[in-house]
Amino acid sequence: MNRHEPSPPPLIRPWRTIARRDLLAAPPHRISVWVETVELPDGRVIDDYYQAALADHAVIHACTADGSLVCLRQYRHGARRVGLTLPAGQIDAGEEPLAAAQRELLEETGYRSSAWTALGAYPISGTQGVATAHLFRAERAERVAAPRSGDLEDSLVETLAPAAIDDAIARGEFLILTDVAAIGLARLPPR
């Protein structure tokens, strides 16, 4: 008796949301904040787990036939500076992420592609979720129109030769986490 039995391997189980209290919602701006009461697997109850939601967005890693990356030089207020971004934009209500990606690539850069691959969909925050970034690769992109995004940001389309991409990252030219994530994911071997 009192001998120690080996413990069973711990099982990682999800939490359960048992209540939700809304704190802020601005639907035209697609932003909301709320507090959840969550129950952990061990039975503990946490009554102040904050969550926030912004619009989901599509991010496009588009390359031309020679492998150049289609980028924008623009000011992004989230970064408070001017630099490089990948084409990206909010997914409209009811819109498929791929359709949003195709629309944003054309609107923001004037490029179009008929070779699209999903690179994954990831929440931008592990704690609050916040938004899901849907990342896509577009190959053999061709310029078919002038850009006309209608966005608040002025922007210039720039194509980066493959050999220039790592340098641009190392110099800190890419502004946003989604962009470097998409560049990394686009380099995984095709499956």
Added chain:
Amino acid sequence: MNRHEPSPPPLIRPWRTIARRDLLAAPPHRISVWVETVELPDGRVIDDYYQAALADHAVIHACTADGSLVCLRQYRHGARRVGLTLPAGQIDAGEEPLAAAQRELLEETGYRSSAWTALGAYPISGTQGVATAHLFRAERAERVAAPRSGDLEDSLVETLAPAAIDDAIARGEFLILTDVAAIGLARLPPR
């Protein structure tokens, strides 16, 4: 007269924030939402540009001497599922991002490294900023203690052999955008 002169090349200029109205602040939870009045370079004024801030965080791409990646299997409420994450955590007030990364690696995994490189700091949202993710690489990490994170999440430390990482990404096992971004950035050639 009336001849079209070539336009000067457009210059990408930053916006200017001319007013700010706070909507929500929960300092213990490090979350705030506010509306800015911003002036665009062309003089337009936008009086409802929503911004949100959560805690900045450090994310650690730590490899052992044989190149295995130190991961956690855990439930993350932001993703609403169980999967793989990299060690990561909030940067405490007044704490240096590197110090936070070193602390979180030890607390969450029991691993320590003396070979650290910064992989960059990126806002997680181009529009709202939200939080800056500070990404780090740690090499030749060694297990020196038992994990004791004190986090709400149960977690298991798992090391992934180099050949298994791309498969895990392709299967969607990694939960959060910061993690795949750090994996991509850690593969850039050292400079």
